[in-house]
Amino acid sequence: MADDEGGQHRQSRLFTDDDGDFDAERAREESLPVEDGEVIDTDQLADHQRYVEGRGIYDERNRVNDLTGKEWKYATKSVIAESYPPALQHDLRSEHGGQKPPRLCAELIGRFSKAGDTVLDPFAGVGGTLLGASLCEHEGTGLREAIGFERNRRWIELYETALERENEERRERGEPPLAGQEMRHGDCADLIDEIDDGSVDLLLTDVPYWHMDELEQTRNERATRESKLGAFDAAAAPDEGDGEETAADEGTATETDAETETGTKAEWLEDMAAKFERFTDAVAPDGHLVVFIGDMYREQSYEFLSADLARAIESTAPVTLAANLIWYDPTKDLHVYGYPFSFVPSMVHQNVLVFRPETDS
Numbered sequence: 001m002a003d004d005e006g007g008q009h010r011q012s013r014l015f016t017d018d019d020g021d022f023d024a025e026r027a028r029e030e031s032l033p034v035e036d037g038e039v040i041d042t043d044q045l046a047d048h049q050r051y052v053e054g055r056g057i058y059d060e061r062n063r064v065n066d067l068t069g070k071e072w073k074y075a076t077k078s079v080i081a082e083s084y085p086p087a088l089q090h091d092l093r094s095e096h097g098g099q100k101p102p103r104l105c106a107e108l109i110g111r112f113s114k115a116g117d118t119v120l121d122p123f124a125g126v127g128g129t130l131l132g133a134s135l136c137e138h139e140g141t142g143l144r145e146a147i148g149f150e151r152n153r154r155w156i157e158l159y160e161t162a163l164e165r166e167n168e169e170r171r172e173r174g175e176p177p178l179a180g181q182e183m184r185h186g187d188c189a190d191l192i193d194e195i196d197d198g199s200v201d202l203l204l205t206d207v208p209y210w211h212m213d214e215l216e217q218t219r220n221e222r223a224t225r226e227s228k229l230g231a232f233d234a235a236a237a238p239d240e241g242d243g244e245e246t247a248a249d250e251g252t253a254t255e256t257d258a259e260t261e262t263g264t265k266a267e268w269l270e271d272m273a274a275k276f277e278r279f280t281d282a283v284a285p286d287g288h289l290v291v292f293i294g295d296m297y298r299e300q301s302y303e304f305l306s307a308d309l310a311r312a313i314e315s316t317a318p319v320t321l322a323a324n325l326i327w328y329d330p331t332k333d334l335h336v337y338g339y340p341f342s343f344v345p346s347m348v349h350q351n352v353l354v355f356r357p358e359t360d361s
């Protein structure tokens with residue numbers, strides 16, 4: 001038997017359809033090196049290229065993530081659709097209205113870090129980032145070490161309880177446990193001093209929002225009731241059921257937050273800019289800072305908080321804005337506030353700002 005026939009024969013035995021015939025499509029999908037629809041001759045790969053079975057070609061020069069070319073292309077998508085799955089003790093973590101889906105965090109961690117890298121979340125809440133970093137061990141390219149700062153002990157306790165319960169359930173299902181990550185209690189403005197310069201590969205966080213002063217909020221609520229036009233989407237009707245806190249009500253959940261949050265937008269921007277200037281020292285020169293921030297609708301106009309925050313951070317921290325990704329939650333409720341007189345958007349997205357530290361070169 002000729003060599004090439006032998007090759008065909010081996011393939012047909014491995015990749016057969018229900019009738020026992022050779023299934024070329026399945027062979028391509030499951031085993032043969034295929035990139036952009038072409039079977040790759042692995043002998044033709046450059047020294048810095050490696051074929052990873054089922055995933056495509058990995059470039060050893062990749063300093064951003066562990067993704068192959070094919071995966072990288074997909075990861076450049078500027079919109080990420082991800083709902084709040086009732087997973088990973090969602091109900092428990094939902095006590096914190098601003099919690100983020102750990103799988104969404106894992107997706108971002110996969111785009112902006114490599115296995116073994118260090119991830120820091122200075123506003124960690126109930127640990128969406130930390131759980132995401134642990135998920136990467138089993139559902140990504142490998143575990144990341146994560147450190148979280150959180151000034152409210154309740155949220156730290158909830159993260160720990162959620163992890164414990166999740167691991168009990170995983171054990172029952174015969175799955176390996178999620179690694180515990182390090183949650184430090186305190187103010188991030190102090191705790192950041194304990195982190196060595198350049199030791200963080202990815203800073204992934206979800207900032208506490210700017211708080212309107214109470215008077216303004218009351219006035220808006222009254223105006224909303226009277227006009228039924230929805231002067232302020234978020235204040236008028238905080239979302240129910242999906243656990244996502246809106247820009248207006250976030251942080252009021254705890255006394256600690258209310259005590260120290262800044263009152264005006266300008267003060268909030270100044271505070272965030274000062275904090276990010278310090279955070280940036282901790283990030284490695286080829287690392288990233290990735291920041292969740294929702295926009296707001298207020299007094300009949302759109303508050304472009306993401307743009308304001310991006311400019312404020314860039315004005316103090318030595319970083320450059322590399323992207324604004326959109327996190328779209330397809331399950332979020334729609335609100336009809338302006339109908340039929342005024343267009344008021346139903347906010348079913350948040351922005352994810354991606355910054356790169358500026359380098360001297």
Ligand SMILES: C[S@@+](CC[C@H](N)C(=O)[O-])C[C@H]1O[C@@H](n2cnc3c(N)ncnc32)[C@H](O)[C@@H]1O
Pocket residue numbers: 096098099100101122123124125126127128129149150151152155186187188189205206207208209257
């Ligand atoms: C938007 S939430 C983060 C939620 C988080 N992504 C999660 O999945 O649970 C912001 C968190 O930052 C915390 N926080 C606000 N200011 C802080 C500070 N100066 N130091 C540490 N934590 C702070 C708040 O208590 C709140 O839990």
